[in-house]
Amino acid sequence: MSTHPIEVTPGDARYDALRRGFNQRWIATPDSVVLASSADDVAAALRTYLARPAGSRRRITVRSGGHCYENFVSSPDVGVIVDVSGMNRVHFDPGMDAYCIEAGATNWDSTTQLYRTTGLALPGGSCYSVGLGGHVSGGGYGLLSRLFGLTVDYLYAVEVVTAADGRHPVRTVARKDAEDPALRDLWWAHTGGGGGNFGVITRYWFRGLPQPPAQVLLRAVAWDWQDFVDHPELFRSLVRRYGQFFEYEAAGRLPASPFRSYGYRDMFSLLKLTHISAGKVGLTVQLDGTKPDSPARLAAFLDWITADFRSGSTQLVREQPLDQAIGEHPAQGGLFIPTLLPWLTATQSLNDSGPNRCGKYKSAYLTRGFTDHQIEAIQRHLTAPGYSNPDALVQVDSYGGAVNDRAPGATAVPQRSSVLKLQYQVYWTWGVDADENGLFDYRDAELDPGIAAPHLRWIRDLYRDVHRPTGGVPVIADPDDPATRDANTDGCYINYPDVDLSDRHLNTSGQPWHRLYYKAGYERLQRVKQTWDPHDIFHHEQSVTVPR
Known part of the structure; x- marks a missing residue:
């Protein structure tokens, strides 16, 4: 897998398109947009970012489908956007005994790739271009949800590139049944805790997916x-x-x-x-x-x-x-x-x-x-x-x-x-x-x-x-x-x-x-933040905060 992701910088013909998402209210001026095709690419981009002096860094943010309704991904204080939309593969992972969907896959990617090959479906949203990186981590629902529940009700594991020490990116896989309570908490935080809080999501694994009506x-x-x-x-x-x-x-x-x-x-x-x-x-x-x-x-x-x-x-x-x-x-x-x-x-x-x-x-x-x-x-x-x-x-x-x-x-x-x-x-x-x-x-x-x-x-x-x-x-x-x-x-x-x-x-x-978002669960999300992102590398205007 590549460890040298593509960087799009000002002056590149693609820059103007890649510095914005779906909502045209929010247009950033980042130093670069990093196009990642693997978790190694994400880790490399994060390693380069963390090597810069902390006082000179503008925010690092993540885009999968680009449908964030507020300026959490694109705003004037953003220095690097990690775009994982190229990571859109869907396959069965026998080692996990689960279906793996990468974070850049859209609702339509998951729908077509899963259903055509397996007859199964993720009960996700009705907008085809929404990226699962954010959709799933916020809970995710759609026209099948009254029948089958939310997307996160089928989440077995999540891979996140974290940087708990503030310097070194680590590929972390958190499973629902992990022996380590910290890993179980990291899994739980991605079942509705929202995106952009703890690290860069690169892959999800799902078990027990339902079969939609023919x-x-x-x-x-x-x-x-x-x-x-x-x-x-x-x-x-x-x-x-x-x-x-x-x-x-x-x-x-x-x-x-x-x-x-x-x-x-x-x-x-x-x-x-x-x-x-x-x-x-x-x-x-x-x-x-x-x-x-x-x-x-x-x-x-x-x-x-x-x-x-x-x-x-x-x-x-x-x-x-x-x-x-x-x-x-x-x-x-x-x-x-x-x-x-x-x-x-x-x-x-x-x-x-x-x-x-x-x-x-x-x-x-x-x-x-x-x-x-x-x-x-x-x-x-x-x-x-x-x-x-x-x-x-x-x-x-x-x-x-x-x-x-x-x-x-x-x-x-x-x-x-x-x-x-x-x-x-x-x-x-x-x-x-x-x-x-x-x-x-x-x-x-x-x-x-x-x-x-x-x-x-x-x-x-x-x-x-x-x-x-x-x-x-x-x-x-x-x-x-x-x-x-x-x-x-x-x-x-x-x-x-x-x-x-x-x-x-x-x-x-x-x-x-x-x-209003999390009810009593916010304190648990804060504890996850303290464990996995204590330096608040990943943050936005309504991100989970490190407890004080």
Whole structure:
């Protein structure tokens, strides 16, 4: 294997592309981007970096797929980016008795290579280009997760290039069943502790991977925003009943008719509550297509969440094709009629990452359906005058099922009782030629912060308003705290990082960012940090800190 990785430096034609990731808000000016093709390459790059005087070093960061939502990988203080995207091999490792997937593999790499050769799958995300280096280490979930759980529920071992002494890189393999408690802790930290904290992840090994359904049943529908303008109470009904469905399903409280014989663990849905300027609200649903009752279950679910759309013989809100892209997913007009597809084909048709643009994201776990306050706040900000952006939305993912079968401490993902996961999203392009050179590019945004300002203001105001009763954030419910004990929220998802959680003006809950991500597990993550990265070589704005 090579021990002399490729370095791309300023002046190289590739430099401008490799110093940025998916989110065009964040563009670094590193001394070099190191293209690693092996763990030895990573160790060599880290050895060179650590040989520099500590006082002269800017941060070293790691990129697999490039989908970090904040500037943890690309920012002005970054000196070296280690790009492991070339490490994308997938194979069975007989020595480990496990499937090995390198950290640079994308969701699509793992999907195609695993399924085509073995019939197995990792229950990962729906965006094909997300790299597993970060996706898995933050927990990882997707359309198979209600049926099979999270990606980390199958993680057996992880290889990390560490530098505990601050000088010498070491290839470390941490197994779930390691005799050394420090190694077991390092494994645990990579089951939801987030990326960029302890070292450079180079390989994962997975055991017991599930076999996805041979066929899945898909349907995508949309509803015209004008119908909700005419009948605003029906927008609230849709959101309320959607949340109630998964709350009741988890608690065994769905009404006997028509749900007595139906189970829904195999169903995953994404409700896209768009800004009114998008014109349509969308919904995508996937079920196991090999079950003969799947069409009936799909129809029963849609009838349940839209029950109030009919008044006698009058249809107040009509279904339409979802014939436009929303968020990070493509148009799905062809799925207006329930469609049976092979699982791999369906996965390919849903996979997308959207166009090149800037974005801001927030998240929330919900342990029950929406409160009236939350519904009204969402509706208010999606329809308020003064802001117009068809690429602004709240996506509500179904959650729970097999995810909640694991104990909260079994992995570093502590949210094991939620039924919904919210993704707050807003996208924009530069759109202003601030430097008057006849072009749109990132320099315009650097010169004119007003380009991003209205979009950031909108999503911050929305989030703060939705969670206003608990200090502007989705707090962890505490039975001993009268202010939070009745909360239906359970914190935030580390793979949708949000630096606003660290802002005391935006987060007045008294719960710090690390509690919202990790709950009580943060202290254990800090102990892992103390053991494996006590010199804090790997850090960013919301990285695990060395305990003091």
